[in-house]
Amino acid sequence: MMEILSYALIALACVLSLTGGIGLFRLPDFYSRLHAVGITDTLCSFLLLAGLACQSGWTLTSAKLLIVFLFLLFTSPVSSYALANSAWRWGLPGHASKNNDEADL
Numbered sequence: 001m002m003e004i005l006s007y008a009l010i011a012l013a014c015v016l017s018l019t020g021g022i023g024l025f026r027l028p029d030f031y032s033r034l035h036a037v038g039i040t041d042t043l044c045s046f047l048l049l050a051g052l053a054c055q056s057g058w059t060l061t062s063a064k065l066l067i068v069f070l071f072l073l074f075t076s077p078v079s080s081y082a083l084a085n086s087a088w089r090w091g092l093p094g095h096a097s098k099n100n101d102e103a104d105l
Contacts, residue, residue, distance in 0.1 A: 002054050002055075002057070003054075003055070005051075005054050006051040006052070006054035006055045007051070008051075009047045009048070009050050009051030009054065010047070010048060010051035010052070012047050013044045013045075013047035013048040013051065016040050016043060016044045016047065017040065017041075017044045019040060020036055020037050020039075020040030020041065020044065023036030023037065023040070024036060024037055028095045029093075029094050029095035030087055030092055030094075031084060031087070031094045031095070032094075032095060034080055034083055034084055034087075035080075037080075038076065038077065038080035041076055042072065042073065042076045042077065045069065045072045045076070046069055046072075046073075049065045049066075049068060049069045050069075052065055053065045053066070
């Protein structure tokens, strides 16, 4: 049963990662792309590490995987915020501001 659950979690992580990758190529501007990847990478890492923890059982390896997940849980949103804030401060326009600029012409 745990093996089936772990394969399902890992497969779901792969599908979610693929969805984030498609969003990276299909969305119109930097901020939308960053949002798609920033959301999916945290959930994808949780699902993948949970699947690996189910494979290993209740061992020291599961505790290490939990620590890795906690590290990713705190650093991934912070890095997405830092990228978006830096892009905004340097004046990178978003998709909505492009449409507003074109409407003024």
